Amino acid sequence: MKRNTIILTSFIIVVIILSILVTAYYTGAFESKRSKLVISTTTSLFDTGLLDELEDDFESIYPIDLYFISVGTGLAIEHAIRGDADLILVHDPSRESTFLLDGYGLCRKIIAYNFFVIVGPEDDPAEIEGLSPTEALNSIVEAGRNESLKWVSRGDSSGTHSKEISLWTIAGFVSTELSNEEWYIEAGAGMGTTLGIANTYLAYTLADLGTYLAYYDFGVPTSGKISLEVLVDEGQELLNVYGAIAVNPITQEGLNFEGAINFIKYLISEEGQNLIKEYGQDEYGQSLFFPAVELLKENTDPTLVSWIEDYAFIDGEECPTEYQDDHPELYT
Amino acid sequence: MSFEILEGLFEALNLIFSGNPTLYDITTRSILISGTATLLSVVWGAPLAIILGLRKFRGKTIIKSLFNALLGVPTVALGLILYLLLSRSGPLGFLDILYAPIGIIIGQAILITPITVSFITSAIESVDPEIRDLARTLGASETRASISVVEESSSGFLLAIIASFNRAIAELGVALMVGGNIKGITRVLTTTIALETSRGEVVLAIALTIILLSIVIVVSFLINFIQRRRG
Numbered sequence: 237m238k239r240n241t242i243i244l245t246s247f248i249i250v251v252i253i254l255s256i257l258v259t260a261y262y263t264g265a266f267e268s269k270r271s272k273l274v275i276s277t278t279t280s281l282f283d284t285g286l287l288d289e290l291e292d293d294f295e296s297i298y299p300i301d302l303y304f305i306s307v308g309t310g311l312a313i314e315h316a317i318r319g320d321a322d323l324i325l326v327h328d329p330s331r332e333s334t335f336l337l338d339g340y341g342l343c344r345k346i347i348a349y350n351f352f353v354i355v356g357p358e359d360d361p362a363e364i365e366g367l368s369p370t371e372a373l374n375s376i377v378e379a380g381r382n383e384s385l386k387w388v389s390r391g392d393s394s395g396t397h398s399k400e401i402s403l404w405t406i407a408g409f410v411s412t413e414l415s416n417e418e419w420y421i422e423a424g425a426g427m428g429t430t431l432g433i434a435n436t437y438l439a440y441t442l443a444d445l446g447t448y449l450a451y452y453d454f455g456v457p458t459s460g461k462i463s464l465e466v467l468v469d470e471g472q473e474l475l476n477v478y479g480a481i482a483v484n485p486i487t488q489e490g491l492n493f494e495g496a497i498n499f500i501k502y503l504i505s506e507e508g509q510n511l512i513k514e515y516g517q518d519e520y521g522q523s524l525f526f527p528a529v530e531l532l533k534e535n536t537d538p539t540l541v542s543w544i545e546d547y548a549f550i551d552g553e554e555c556p557t558e559y560q561d562d563h564p565e566l567y568t
Numbered sequence: 569m570s571f572e573i574l575e576g577l578f579e580a581l582n583l584i585f586s587g588n589p590t591l592y593d594i595t596t597r598s599i600l601i602s603g604t605a606t607l608l609s610v611v612w613g614a615p616l617a618i619i620l621g622l623r624k625f626r627g628k629t630i631i632k633s634l635f636n637a638l639l640g641v642p643t644v645a646l647g648l649i650l651y652l653l654l655s656r657s658g659p660l661g662f663l664d665i666l667y668a669p670i671g672i673i674i675g676q677a678i679l680i681t682p683i684t685v686s687f688i689t690s691a692i693e694s695v696d697p698e699i700r701d702l703a704r705t706l707g708a709s710e711t712r713a714s715i716s717v718v719e720e721s722s723s724g725f726l727l728a729i730i731a732s733f734n735r736a737i738a739e740l741g742v743a744l745m746v747g748g749n750i751k752g753i754t755r756v757l758t759t760t761i762a763l764e765t766s767r768g769e770v771v772l773a774i775a776l777t778i779i780l781l782s783i784v785i786v787v788s789f790l791i792n793f794i795q796r797r798r799g
Contacts, residue, residue, distance in 0.1 A: 254607055274667060274748075283767045288751065303667055305748040306763070319656035320666060428766035451768040460576075460770030488656045490664070 273495035274303045276313075276321035278395050279426050281478065282306035284446035284524050286515045287325075293511060294502050300495045308394030308426070316340060316481075319488025323496040327395035327478045329548040336550060336559050341481040342493075343563050344555035346532065346548055347503045348478045348512050348525040352399055353448060354468040355431070356440035361385050364440075369473040373407040376440055380419035386439035389415065390430050391422035399476065400442045406473055435462035444476060445469075446516070446524040477548035478525070482561075497563060504529045504566065580775035595779050598756040601669055601743075602736035605676035606684075609732055612677075613684035614725070620685070621692025621721075622714050632689060638682035643741030650675045651745045667748040672756070675742035680732040687731055691724020692717060723795050730791045734784045757783075 291302045309326040335341045362379040364372035390397040404411040414420045423430040427447040434441040453461035482496035509527035516524035654666040665671040703713035740758040747754030757780045764773040
């Protein structure tokens with residue numbers, strides 16, 4: 237009896253001391269003077285590991301700690317509207333435009349681009365290899381209705397999902413109608429999981445190149461990796477443009493707008509752009525993302541620039557003047 | 569295929585024993601966060617459980633069934649509710665604990681409170697009522713008699729703590745939605761497993777899974793061992 241009492245009492249004392257210590261630790265009694273910048277980002281940028289690399293470099297230059305929250309573009313924008321993020325990194329121009337025009341965002345910058353790819357089984361039952369995206373989707377629908385293949389859709393309101401919906405529209409279909417058909421599978425998951433499902437069903441899907449390469453088994457069957465091949469990777473319709481938008485400080489109290497501007501400045505600096513360009517070279521022998529700043533400024537590839545202007549500009553501009561805040565230097 | 573899983577396992581063990589600093593960092597953070605959450609749930613759950621176990625009052629059954637029902641609350645559901653509450657535009661946004669370890673701690677503590685309360689209550693209730701009577705017959709006061717009942721149920725206490733800790737460290741929903749899986753701040757074992765899997769880094773995910781399982785198993789064995797020695 238006595239021993240039990242001692243154990244119980246000492247336990248309670250330990251609990252109290254630990255609670256005080258831990259609370260002090262976490263509530264910032266030992267916190268540094270660095271400011272914190274919360275960035276809600278699309279998974280396709282985050283899952284490739286690019287942002288980790290940018291983070292290390294940025295944090296060594298600025299006294300700002302980056303907090304990345306990796307979600308789909310849809311949720312990233314939702315976070316920003318609720319005031320839970322200081323900056324968003326997304327790839328969905330039409331939703332970015334709404335976000336800006338609704339007054340939630342400022343200082344949008346296009347930071348990078350690449351192309352989506354349509355991947356599928358090596359034997360390619362729909363025979364889409366080398367076709368244009370529109371032709372490829374038509375073949376897939378036809379073959380799907382003949383029960384010879386399946387299509388896996390992200391179905392999660394991400395930027396990639398938006399792209400898929402618009403591709404179906406361009407090809408003459410309505411994605412919500414297709415989703416009732418048996419060959420059309422809605423994953424409701426991130427890119428990695430979606431690729432895994434497509435791999436299991438030997439199905440076709442739309443993927444961003446970065447995640448696809450991270451998952452590809454390079455000819456050696458490996459658990460958790462996929463053997464789907466890139467079948468369509470060319471065409472204006474597959475363009476994928478990444479934008480950075482600072483959250484308007486009037487959205488919510490306590491937003492770190494200054495930090496957001498600093499990060500945008502870093503992303504469009506020569507250093508940041510070079511890092512984006514070189515990322516992936518070591519591991520995959522190719523870049524996963526291409527820097528967009530110099531391209532747009534110098535118009536080095538007029539065709540590509542016109543594609544980006546068509547697809548990702550808002551009212552003919554990267555960021556309409558009234559949303560540039562007091563930072564015209566970002567656009568010169 | 570099974571060979572590849574074995575290979576993955578082997579590589580994972582290699583990673584664990586090579587002393588990868590990130591791995592240890594994440595593991596320590598997980599134990600700290602979930603350990604603190606367990607402490608919190610005991611701090612507010614144990615007194616409640618003792619009252620529920622010892623006293624008789626109206627509505628007691630309702631409270632008990634409520635906690636029993638909450639045992640299986642889905643972690644994503646709780647994660648979502650907490651996110652909406654703690655969001656800057658939510659009612660508790662002023663606390664500024666979203667995307668911070670303290671947010672996960674409180675979330676997990678709420679998640680496991682039903683376990684703590686239900687387990688301790690039933691441990692106390694299962695103590696032979698004669699012990700209390702005996703204590704009183706021997707001249708103990710009401711309070712003193714109650715204390716001896718609680719003392720008798722100490723092994724049930726330990727079980728409650730372990731079950732709570734294991735649920736906390738193994739849950740994903742709250743850590744992901746309230747913590748945000750931020751590198752070096754709120755990245756814990758379960759969120760890293762989810763992240764690395766979605767990044768296609770299966771080996772690291774397997775390594776972390778092994779660590780997570782080891783923690784859960786070791787803790788359970790340890791308690792079993794203590795109980796056996798005492799009992």
